[in-house]
Amino acid sequence: MLKFTRRQALTAGGVALIGIAAAPVAAKGAAQQIINDYLAGVKPQTKAIDLDVPANADNPNAVHVTVKVDSPMTPESYCKEIVLVAEGNPRPLASRFSFGPGAAVPHVSTRIRLAESQRITALAKMSDGTILTASKDVIVAVSGCGG
């Protein structure tokens, strides 16, 4: 008959926990892959970009996300794109906004759904090739991917 010592029981429990945690880690790996692909070796800067997400998502089916990039929006210097990544969602890439070189202002909001507590990352690509980034953590009590 098998006899577990306290230590063995704890170790077994720990291994089981790691197994449970592996699924969200995979999703985060996918998110990191998306971010790395987008950066393509460019080192992102954390200035001149503002990401506004509530710290607690009361309704995870519709979480209001606002991204604002500080850019003069002249033909010489403008923001080309803003990308939103919900790092813990089954499909982490949430949205991509592209701006025309004319009159657009790089300040957008939308509503996204979140599967679990996670980090939201915004990336902005500027006309000179620099990339700006900002991240915020959101706590989700109930999943917004009701299935």
Next chain:
Amino acid sequence: MAAAPRIGINNRTPKAGEIVTVRAMVVHPMETGLRKRATGELIPRKIINKFTCTLNGKPLVTWNLETSVSVNPYVDFRFRATESGELKLTWVDDDNVTIEAIEKITVG
């Protein structure tokens, strides 16, 4: 298709150089393709995957939506008033169903 899009523009008669905010929402189920029916089969994906707004035919904003975007997708965006004309807002979903709306802007 569904109900007409709801569009709010904070200033339809802006002065030149003023920033105009456009808020827009359409009714759409935004089915992710990840959910299952009670019988176990996957519900096929059907989302709006693209939104564009042009002013007199010139692109202001293009939005590529993914499955994370909420049901009845909402967006707000801004542009600097430079010329009078027509704002054209277009939503396209996975079945190529298109929703269009046109709004007039008069720069004073």
